[in-house]
Amino acid sequence: MKTRTYLLQKIGQVVLTMFFILLFNFLLFRVLPGNPAVLLARAAGARLTKADQLQLIRDLGLDKPLIGQFFTYIGDTLRGNLGKSTIVYPGQSVTSIFSEFLRPTLILVGISTILSTIFGVLMGIHAGWRRGSRFDLSSMGFSLVLYAMPEWWLGILLLIFFAVTLGLFPTGGLVSVTQNYTGFGHFVDLLNHLFLPCLTLTLAFLGEYYLLMRSSLLDVLGEEYITLARAKGLREKLVLWRHAVRNALLPTVTLVALNFGYVLAGAITVETVYSYPGLGKLTFDALSAKDFPLLQGMFLFFSLAVIIANLIADLLYAYLDPRVREA
Amino acid sequence: MGLMTVGRRFRVIAFLATVGVIVTGSFASGALAQTATSSPSSSVGRTFTIGVLEDLNTINPFRALSATEYEFLNLNYDLAVEFSDKDLTPTAGLVTKWEHSPDGLTWTYTIRTGATWQDGQPLTASDVAFTYDFIVKNKISAFSNYFPFTQSVTAPNDTTVVWKTSKPTMAPEFPPWVYILPEHIWGGFSRTEAKNYEHIPVVGSGPFQLIEWKKGQFWKFRYNSHYWKGTPYVHTVIFRKFDNAEAMVQALKKGEIDFADQIPADLFQTLQSQPGITANVPATTEFDQMSFNMVPNGQPAPTCKNCGDSTAHPAIQDQQLRLAIAMAIDKQALVDKVMRGYAVPGTTIVPSGFPQWHWQPPSDQIIPFDIAGANQILDQAGYMDTDGDGIRNMPDGGENLSFRFSVMPSEPQEVKAAPFIRGWLKQIGVEIKPEAISQGKLVDNWYANDYDMYMWGWGPDPDPDFILSTFTTGQCESWSDTCFSDPQYDDLYQQQRNAIDPSVRKPIIEQMQEIVYEKVPEVVLYYSGRLQAYRSDRWTGFVPQPQPNGFLLFAYGNSSYVHLRPVSGEVTSPGGGVSGLIWLGIALGVVVVIGGILLARRRSEEGRA
Numbered sequence: 012m013k014t015r016t017y018l019l020q021k022i023g024q025v026v027l028t029m030f031f032i033l034l035f036n037f038l039l040f041r042v043l044p045g046n047p048a049v050l051l052a053r054a055a056g057a058r059l060t061k062a063d064q065l066q067l068i069r070d071l072g073l074d075k076p077l078i079g080q081f082f083t084y085i086g087d088t089l090r091g092n093l094g095k096s097t098i099v100y101p102g103q104s105v106t107s108i109f110s111e112f113l114r115p116t117l118i119l120v121g122i123s124t125i126l127s128t129i130f131g132v133l134m135g136i137h138a139g140w141r142r143g144s145r146f147d148l149s150s151m152g153f154s155l156v157l158y159a160m161p162e163w164w165l166g167i168l169l170l171i172f173f174a175v176t177l178g179l180f181p182t183g184g185l186v187s188v189t190q191n192y193t194g195f196g197h198f199v200d201l202l203n204h205l206f207l208p209c210l211t212l213t214l215a216f217l218g219e220y221y222l223l224m225r226s227s228l229l230d231v232l233g234e235e236y237i238t239l240a241r242a243k244g245l246r247e248k249l250v251l252w253r254h255a256v257r258n259a260l261l262p263t264v265t266l267v268a269l270n271f272g273y274v275l276a277g278a279i280t281v282e283t284v285y286s287y288p289g290l291g292k293l294t295f296d297a298l299s300a301k302d303f304p305l306l307q308g309m310f311l312f313f314s315l316a317v318i319i320a321n322l323i324a325d326l327l328y329a330y331l332d333p334r335v336r337e338a
Numbered sequence: 339m340g341l342m343t344v345g346r347r348f349r350v351i352a353f354l355a356t357v358g359v360i361v362t363g364s365f366a367s368g369a370l371a372q373t374a375t376s377s378p379s380s381s382v383g384r385t386f387t388i389g390v391l392e393d394l395n396t397i398n399p400f401r402a403l404s405a406t407e408y409e410f411l412n413l414n415y416d417l418a419v420e421f422s423d424k425d426l427t428p429t430a431g432l433v434t435k436w437e438h439s440p441d442g443l444t445w446t447y448t449i450r451t452g453a454t455w456q457d458g459q460p461l462t463a464s465d466v467a468f469t470y471d472f473i474v475k476n477k478i479s480a481f482s483n484y485f486p487f488t489q490s491v492t493a494p495n496d497t498t499v500v501w502k503t504s505k506p507t508m509a510p511e512f513p514p515w516v517y518i519l520p521e522h523i524w525g526g527f528s529r530t531e532a533k534n535y536e537h538i539p540v541v542g543s544g545p546f547q548l549i550e551w552k553k554g555q556f557w558k559f560r561y562n563s564h565y566w567k568g569t570p571y572v573h574t575v576i577f578r579k580f581d582n583a584e585a586m587v588q589a590l591k592k593g594e595i596d597f598a599d600q601i602p603a604d605l606f607q608t609l610q611s612q613p614g615i616t617a618n619v620p621a622t623t624e625f626d627q628m629s630f631n632m633v634p635n636g637q638p639a640p641t642c643k644n645c646g647d648s649t650a651h652p653a654i655q656d657q658q659l660r661l662a663i664a665m666a667i668d669k670q671a672l673v674d675k676v677m678r679g680y681a682v683p684g685t686t687i688v689p690s691g692f693p694q695w696h697w698q699p700p701s702d703q704i705i706p707f708d709i710a711g712a713n714q715i716l717d718q719a720g721y722m723d724t725d726g727d728g729i730r731n732m733p734d735g736g737e738n739l740s741f742r743f744s745v746m747p748s749e750p751q752e753v754k755a756a757p758f759i760r761g762w763l764k765q766i767g768v769e770i771k772p773e774a775i776s777q778g779k780l781v782d783n784w785y786a787n788d789y790d791m792y793m794w795g796w797g798p799d800p801d802p803d804f805i806l807s808t809f810t811t812g813q814c815e816s817w818s819d820t821c822f823s824d825p826q827y828d829d830l831y832q833q834q835r836n837a838i839d840p841s842v843r844k845p846i847i848e849q850m851q852e853i854v855y856e857k858v859p860e861v862v863l864y865y866s867g868r869l870q871a872y873r874s875d876r877w878t879g880f881v882p883q884p885q886p887n888g889f890l891l892f893a894y895g896n897s898s899y900v901h902l903r904p905v906s907g908e909v910t911s912p913g914g915g916v917s918g919l920i921w922l923g924i925a926l927g928v929v930v931v932i933g934g935i936l937l938a939r940r941r942s943e944e945g946r947a
Contacts, residue, residue: 174592175588175592184555188576284585286555288555293554
């Protein structure tokens with residue numbers, strides 16, 4: 012019963028947040044500087060006549076009152092119609108562009124999230140458990156450097172080292188442009204192109220997960236139930252894995268789930284460094300070109316991703332920690 | 339029970355490992371086979387890859403705007419009259435001969451025989467006439483300026499095009515920068531259909547044909563074996579789009595690409611000493627300028643019905659003030675510090691890269707860099723610092739000489755230049771407030787007439803007609819930088835348009851440059867060009883346009899693409915990554931490690947619990 016109330020409450024919050032995001036998203040693009048018709052005119056080869064510009068404004072519905080535009084926007088969005096790209100992919104629907112760019116990003120972000128979580132958490136556990144050891148000190152320094160380093164800079168360094176100095180991996184793109192691989196060769200080609208962006212993102216997030224896992228493990232290790240577990244005569248390994256890690260994982264799980272929403276958008280810098288055609292690069296292109304419908308769609312999508320990731324984090328938390336749903 | 343579990347678990351792992359080895363084996367043989375088939379074949383050796391930062395946004399000739407789009411047109415189509423490699427003067431292309439009637443009202447083009455479209459159809463005079471006529475009839479605004487006073491363009495037979503005008507003009511020889519389209523494909527289109535037609539493979543008459551276009555990633559061309567200038571050596575040209583200039587330069591160093599275009603000055607510098615790479619410092623056919631709002635405060639722009647009333651600082655109307663500002667700018671310092679030496683100080687609105695049209699002010703007319711002189715001019719004009727805040731005031735003791743100054747972050751050199759300019763102007767008691775704004779915002783401010791000064795740039799056509807037109811009063815509505823309006827200038831512009839004798843036209847064009855230079859509606863800061871570099875250890879045969887050091891690619895024609903040759907034997911590209919075997923090794927290693935850990939944990943737990 013209580014679980015259900017908790018669930019309903021969370022979903023209610025999500026719906027409300029969505030509404031405000033729609034409102035904000037709508038208003039944001041109307042207060043932005045730059046007359047859309049003029050921008051489009053420049054993009055379409057400038058020298059658009061006044062009549063053409065007015066027609067454009069009518070076509071885009073920008074001549075209607077703001078409130079009318081808002082309801083049209085809500086209605087269209089609910090029907091899954093996010094409009095059509097104006098400059099980056101002229102005439103193509105925003106949703107179809109998304110579905111094309113989503114996959115590379117999901118693969119990139121998915122793999123690097125898994126890897127950074129596994130390595131970050133394992134390193135965090137090891138360091139927290141052997142606090143003050145040589146491993147703890149060195150991994151701490153390593154993680155702090157990674158955490159503080161801007162992703163794009165790390166990306167450029169890795170690119171110069173792995174792609175140019177060692178000559179092992181390509182400098183960017185999704186596939187080789189000079190070769191037409193098929194079958195397994197194509198798969199390997201994809202992997203080769205995925206390696207550096209994936210390594211960069213993994214390293215960029217590793218530090219954060221490591222630091223969080225380490226500190227929350229240290230917190231937990233000071234709890235009385237750990238002392239009790241030891242007093243029961245449990246072996247150290249069991250104390251660590253069954254009692255300490257399990258509880259210490261809670262904040263990390265939340266962070267990973269939360270991050271996933273941000274990372275979809277946060278891969279922008281990495282995708283730009285490696286010219287990797289994912290959502291991040293699409294955002295970059297849409298921003299540079301001021302493709303308003305596309306941008307509006309992307310903002311909505313990213314907000315949605317963050318909200319859903321939040322919801323999942325909440326639900327996971329409730330599942331992992333009974334105190335949350337009982338409270 | 340415990341032992342049973344261990345046993346079953348172990349069997350599962352053993353089974354997985356076996357499957358893994360089998361799969362690995364089969365993949366590995368596949369990978370080896372793949373390696374064998376993809377070893378450099380003739381097609382790889384004849385592939386030329388170009389790194390670009392600008393995307394290909396459209397393959398429609400009527401919508402093309404950026405240099406990348408024009409380069410696509412340049413490869414896939416031909417101009418009627420071309421720009422010569424040597425000095426960009428008009429030269430034979432599809433048109434082998436052009437002449438005009440004594441009254442200058444009728445021009446006749448003689449069309450080359452034997453040229454074909456890429457789909458095998460013959461290219462005739464009617465294709466040329468169709469293309470020009472389509473633009474004139476449909477008033478395609480981006481190109482109609484190339485067809486002044488035009489009444490008709492017709493093809494009386496397969497090798498003749500007749501172009502009739504109501505007033506004498508040199509326009510057919512400028513020539514129109516319009517690519518010739520196949521009538522058998524475009525013939526039935528309405529204006530709207532033509533503006534939206536995008537179909538691959540693109541049928542043109544050029545040396546290469548676009549066959550694949552992955553927007554934002556790459557686009558590929560196949561060679562045209564029947565090209566009328568000769569079959570290109572290169573069989574495949576690939577443009578690879580980079581989102582990051584640093585990565586593009588690294589890809590050139592590594593050899594993934596053969597050519598890099600539009601390299602930022604500081605990265606370009608690092609390539610100068612790189613073995614195997616030649617960095618081309620190009621002819622200076624482009625410029626960046628600082629423009630003033632020439633519309634008097636509170637008044638509407640002369641010909642722009644939709645523009646707002648000017649909010650320009652009243653002092654900007656004073657030519658002496660603009661002159662003082664121009665004198666206070668150290669153009670050489672901008673060249674050295676902002677452009678890293680890859681530019682030359684600018685003077686008039688026709689860049690020095692077009693020596694046949696550029697007017698170089700003689701020493702007694704040149705506006706020097708002279709802070710003291712600038713201060714003297716302002717003193718004499720009555721701008722004194724009456725309130726003692728270090729900034730001069732209007733002669734009546736009113737407003738400070740404090741101006742808004744916009745630059746665009748999308749043009750990094752502008753952002754770099756702004757603090758220098760502010761520093762120099764401070765020394766003459768003029769304050770500018772630099773503000774970095776988007777291009778959209780700048781265009782909006784421009785239409786609203788709500789600005790004092792801004793920085794932007796031009797890459798003019800080889801013929802000066804277009805860049806000169808931007809300073810006519812009528813252009814205030816569209817291409818004008820400053821809404822400069824000068825009756826004498828407007829009159830001269832029409833005169834040069836009607837002049838059919840180049841020796842008559844040239845002095846007029848020089849006089850027009852002189853007027854703009856003297857009245858200072860804008861300050862041309864420096865002339866520059868696209869910084870390009872290529873793998874000279876692999877490729878040779880580039881034809882710079884203009885010679886000797888013009889653009890190698892992204893120029894005004896396609897000669898480089900037709901003449902590219904490997905330096906010796908065959909060009910081989912480095913592999914794009916590690917082989918499939920290594921990946922399989924890694925995958926196998928991961929499986930073994932995870933399996934091992936699971937097994938060890940299970941054993942220790944089962945064993946000790």
